[in-house]
Amino acid sequence: MTTEQPVFEYDRDIIGKQFELGSQEITRERIRRFCEVLGETNPLFTDDEAAASGPYGAVIAPPGLVYSLQLGQGPDAKVVFGQATFHAGERAELHDVVRPGDVVTARQQIKDVFAKTGRSGTMVFVVRRTEFTNQHGTLVAAVEQSMVHREVNRG
Amino acid sequence: MSTPPEELRLVRLIDQGRVDAYADAARDHNPIHVDEVFAAASPFGTRIAHGMLVLALVSELMSAAFGEAWARSGALKVRWRAPAVPPVNVSARALLRSSSDGVATYDVSCEAEDGTVLLAGTASVSRGTSA
Numbered sequence: 082m083t084t085e086q087p088v089f090e091y092d093r094d095i096i097g098k099q100f101e102l103g104s105q106e107i108t109r110e111r112i113r114r115f116c117e118v119l120g121e122t123n124p125l126f127t128d129d130e131a132a133a134s135g136p137y138g139a140v141i142a143p144p145g146l147v148y149s150l151q152l153g154q155g156p157d158a159k160v161v162f163g164q165a166t167f168h169a170g171e172r173a174e175l176h177d178v179v180r181p182g183d184v185v186t187a188r189q190q191i192k193d194v195f196a197k198t199g200r201s202g203t204m205v206f207v208v209r210r211t212e213f214t215n216q217h218g219t220l221v222a223a224v225e226q227s228m229v230h231r232e233v234n235r236g
Numbered sequence: 237m238s239t240p241p242e243e244l245r246l247v248r249l250i251d252q253g254r255v256d257a258y259a260d261a262a263r264d265h266n267p268i269h270v271d272e273v274f275a276a277a278s279p280f281g282t283r284i285a286h287g288m289l290v291l292a293l294v295s296e297l298m299s300a301a302f303g304e305a306w307a308r309s310g311a312l313k314v315r316w317r318a319p320a321v322p323p324v325n326v327s328a329r330a331l332l333r334s335s336s337d338g339v340a341t342y343d344v345s346c347e348a349e350d351g352t353v354l355l356a357g358t359a360s361v362s363r364g365t366s367a
Binding site: 111114115117118119120121123125126136137141143144145149150151165167168169170171172173174175176177178179233 | 248254257258260261262263264279287288289291292293295296299300303304306307308309310311312313314315316357
């Protein structure tokens with residue numbers, strides 16, 4: 082056995098298991114508030130009058146609102162490594178529009194846990210995938226978030 | 237079909253007021269974003285903006301250029317480079333990298349006013365194949 086092999090503990094059984102996080106109605110008010118906070122002024126999301134004669138008959142939700150929905154605690158891989166945790170990266174896929182009154186359900190799984198050793202030491206990555214479906218069961222968006230666990234540099 | 241724009245750009249001030257309001261709107265009250273005392277003891281030493289707040293600017297750029305096509309077929313892939321420390325004027329930019337088979341792909345980034353890269357990656361959108 083080489084001592085180069087990074088050693089860390091985690092719950093292997095949790096990988097790939099899907100957990101339902103909860104559901105939420107995307108109300109017109111929620112869309113209005115999100116746009117106001119972000120400074121988003123695109124009429125597609127804000128102009129009821131213009132949207133009434135558009136293809137959906139109403140405004141649609143900004144995609145950023147949907148893929149960033151926080152709907153409860155997801156699964157925990159119980160990674161025991163390092164002292165610090167950071168967001169490493171994000172992937173988002175958009176699949177369909179969300180209209181006011183749609184009810185979005187989030188399901189999350191831990192897709193992968195792996196270690197990488199580079200010049201700055203060993204890092205352990207945890208990749209979570211969250212899928213968002215509407216009340217018809219249609220996938221509207223998905224996001225994959227990588228968290229990195231690493232040792233704090235001692236110097 | 238028209239040619240996709242070469243460059244998209246916007247600048248938005250992210251101050252603590254916007255971060256606090258976003259915490260309420262997104263229901264993400266992680267103390268690293270909103271609690272001054274907690275954040276001072278964190279590895280960043282200060283409160284930082286939500287990553288999703290910064291990333292939303294990229295989505296805003298793509299929505300402005302592609303409308304509902306972005307909501308139906310967009311894909312984003314970014315790496316976080318540095319936290320956004322409010323108050324900061326964040327400049328979001330997308331530069332056309334390629335356009336073929338109805339798919340436009342952009343190199344995207346968000347930078348702080350001092351030039352620090354906050355995030356970098358790609359965004360792509362399907363524009364259909366009809367002429």
